[in-house]
Amino acid sequence: MQVSNPNDVKIYNLSVGKSLPEWLSDRAKRNLLKKDIDVRRRIELIQDFEMPTVSNCIQITPDKQYILVTGIYKPRVKCYDVNQLSLKFDRGMDEEVAQFQIISEDYSKMVFLQVDRFVEIHAQDAKYYRLRLPRVCRDFRYHKPSCDLYFVGKSDEIYRLNLEQGKFVTSLQTDATDINCCDINPLHDLFTCGTTEGHVECWDPRTRRRAAKLDCGLSTLMENDIDTKKVPAITHIKHRDGLNMAVGTSTGHILLYDIRSSKPLLVKDHNYGLPIKSINFKSDPDLVLSSDTKILKLWHRNTGQAYTSIEPGSNLNACCTFPDSGLIFMANEAPKVLAYYIPALGAAPKWCSFLDNLTEELEEDPEPTVYDDYKFVTRTELESLHLSHLIGSKMLRAYMHGYFMDLRLYNKAKSIIQPFKYTEYKKAKIKEKIEKEREERVKVKKLPNVNKALAEKLTFAEQEGSKKEKLRAETLLKDDRFSKIFKDPAFQVDEESEEYRLLNPVVSKLDKKKKKSTLQDQFEEVEDESESESSDDDRQWTEEVKKQYREIARAKKGEKMRERDDLRDEDLTIRKTKLMSLKDNHFETDSREAKRKRKLAKKTLGELVKEENEGGMISQRRNMSGNIEMTFSLRKNKKDEEQKEALREHRKERQKIRRSAGHLTRGRGKSNFWKRT
Numbered sequence: 001m002q003v004s005n006p007n008d009v010k011i012y013n014l015s016v017g018k019s020l021p022e023w024l025s026d027r028a029k030r031n032l033l034k035k036d037i038d039v040r041r042r043i044e045l046i047q048d049f050e051m052p053t054v055s056n057c058i059q060i061t062p063d064k065q066y067i068l069v070t071g072i073y074k075p076r077v078k079c080y081d082v083n084q085l086s087l088k089f090d091r092g093m094d095e096e097v098a099q100f101q102i103i104s105e106d107y108s109k110m111v112f113l114q115v116d117r118f119v120e121i122h123a124q125d126a127k128y129y130r131l132r133l134p135r136v137c138r139d140f141r142y143h144k145p146s147c148d149l150y151f152v153g154k155s156d157e158i159y160r161l162n163l164e165q166g167k168f169v170t171s172l173q174t175d176a177t178d179i180n181c182c183d184i185n186p187l188h189d190l191f192t193c194g195t196t197e198g199h200v201e202c203w204d205p206r207t208r209r210r211a212a213k214l215d216c217g218l219s220t221l222m223e224n225d226i227d228t229k230k231v232p233a234i235t236h237i238k239h240r241d242g243l244n245m246a247v248g249t250s251t252g253h254i255l256l257y258d259i260r261s262s263k264p265l266l267v268k269d270h271n272y273g274l275p276i277k278s279i280n281f282k283s284d285p286d287l288v289l290s291s292d293t294k295i296l297k298l299w300h301r302n303t304g305q306a307y308t309s310i311e312p313g314s315n316l317n318a319c320c321t322f323p324d325s326g327l328i329f330m331a332n333e334a335p336k337v338l339a340y341y342i343p344a345l346g347a348a349p350k351w352c353s354f355l356d357n358l359t360e361e362l363e364e365d366p367e368p369t370v371y372d373d374y375k376f377v378t379r380t381e382l383e384s385l386h387l388s389h390l391i392g393s394k395m396l397r398a399y400m401h402g403y404f405m406d407l408r409l410y411n412k413a414k415s416i417i418q419p420f421k422y423t424e425y426k427k428a429k430i431k432e433k434i435e436k437e438r439e440e441r442v443k444v445k446k447l448p449n450v451n452k453a454l455a456e457k458l459t460f461a462e463q464e465g466s467k468k469e470k471l472r473a474e475t476l477l478k479d480d481r482f483s484k485i486f487k488d489p490a491f492q493v494d495e496e497s498e499e500y501r502l503l504n505p506v507v508s509k510l511d512k513k514k515k516k517s518t519l520q521d522q523f524e525e526v527e528d529e530s531e532s533e534s535s536d537d538d539r540q541w542t543e544e545v546k547k548q549y550r551e552i553a554r555a556k557k558g559e560k561m562r563e564r565d566d567l568r569d570e571d572l573t574i575r576k577t578k579l580m581s582l583k584d585n586h587f588e589t590d591s592r593e594a595k596r597k598r599k600l601a602k603k604t605l606g607e608l609v610k611e612e613n614e615g616g617m618i619s620q621r622r623n624m625s626g627n628i629e630m631t632f633s634l635r636k637n638k639k640d641e642e643q644k645e646a647l648r649e650h651r652k653e654r655q656k657i658r659r660s661a662g663h664l665t666r667g668r669g670k671s672n673f674w675k676r677t
Helices: 026-035 037-041 216-224 354-364 379-384 407-417 421-439 452-464 467-478 480-486 498-522 527-576 592-602 605-615 638-657
Strands: 002-004 011-013 054-060 066-072 076-081 086-092 097-102 110-114 118-122 127-132 137-143 148-153 157-162 167-173 179-184 191-195 199-204 209-215 234-239 244-249 253-258 266-269 278-282 287-291 296-300 306-310 316-321 327-332 338-341 374-378 396-399 402-406 581-583 586-588 616-622 628-634
Touching (some): 066 097, 066 327, 179 234, 199 216, 199 234, 209 216, 244 278, 244 287, 278 316, 374 379, 379 402, 402 407
Antiparallel strands (some): 054 327, 097 110, 110 118, 118 127, 148 157, 157 167, 199 209, 244 253, 278 287, 287 296, 296 306, 396 402, 581 586
């Protein structure tokens, strides 16, 4: 079941969902119900409520027990029992049915008008009689008091077939060339027919004389100021009661008449310019249901204001409403016969009362199941759109790790923040279209604009790589699943990233190999130097990889050092803040040491160096990296200097007194005991 809400009127589509073929076994159908969610959720109002290809006409019996549908191909009529919610019988026919009428309370007596000028009369069990008409007819009606069938078509005559006598009786002569449709008033049995010239002729069956002639085509042109060379033809006529009548034209207009007046009470335009196929009336509320091949419109009879509409997507052939209910059936150019339920028009019939319970349950559950009008955004996206202040309001609905917001609000916010996004998108689409057109021309092998280096590497691997490399390159270059790598700029490789920097030596090595292969085509290769060159390449490659690793490690170390310095600065600022004690309503420092430290903190680096020079010695030098190093040595005391001077004098005295023992070893060579044998 699919729910739509045009003009705040809920419409339930009962024919949506997959239809199962007749030849499937019960076991296969059960398996499908388990696996396929679409099959499981569908509502089968009436079993096999469909035609092989197209349904032409649909009607409900006066006793409200059976639904009759005609269609093709092959031509057939199907009868459905609403109490059993299944097919009653399926009867094949010789030719396609143009129109049919039920002339009894149930399906026991039916008349079918076929497109090949034949009329078939069916009884309860089968076809009863078949006869041929003088001309091709388009529509007919049954006049119950006289048992006459009135046929209209490509003729100026209205043919009458009397079923009691079983023969044609005197025809009614009209002023028209062709007649498209006809109808009989349910109260006073006035017969009306619509012509191709835009006239409606009314005939009294008792006297067989024309009672009146109404020019509807001219009034349509005057009321709507339509500039056409051809007068609109009458395509459908429907009587509401004894006085009110609706006329549909080929230009898509419906004219509501009081039969006592020649001027229309109201003219309604379908705005599609298609011929009106069917018109029905609804008493509570007072509505008109009019349909063309595209849409079924429901509008107020007195004002012409739109109530709601149904646009199924396939061409409509006929439409009927189940009496005293909100159920609508449509014959269309598709296998399924469409069924719609509108609770606002009335309750469901007794045989499908479960529809009311289903719709009530759906109305009680306010949870949305489809988020077509909403956009899912994360918190970061909200901040980028400057809409983070809406968190907690009704504009955002929290869901998992983000929020659902109205699509219109999202588009508006995006257009404000990125005003040129649409123009960029438009340019990208135009470029895409041009590229598609270029593909149809003579193709020249050319490297793509996106990931050019990667494509070059893959083509090289495809030509001169190993079997595995060739296989990988072919899958990446020729497989459609990876085509966006070389088309979409979002997949562009970031050459500044750490991963690419580590893989960069590999790419450069492949480039060198490729250059070498191109040089080999021009010059002869020396066998002795090939091995040394390959080893040199490997050595260079390893050195480049190591170099990249060192650079990355150095960059990481620098970041860590910066972080550590920042933390140290924070600690210094925290340490500088000291607690203050309250003494006699004045803030004073805890000690003299704190005062001294504050004074030092206020002094500049030059002042500190000057003070330190007074108590010691500072030397400066520039190191290899370009930084300045400062070394500090303390000032020496007088006692230390006196002691050092005494030691120096003592050493001089000892040097004078000392006797040398060098004369003992003078003249002797070095001992070579290790050489002795």
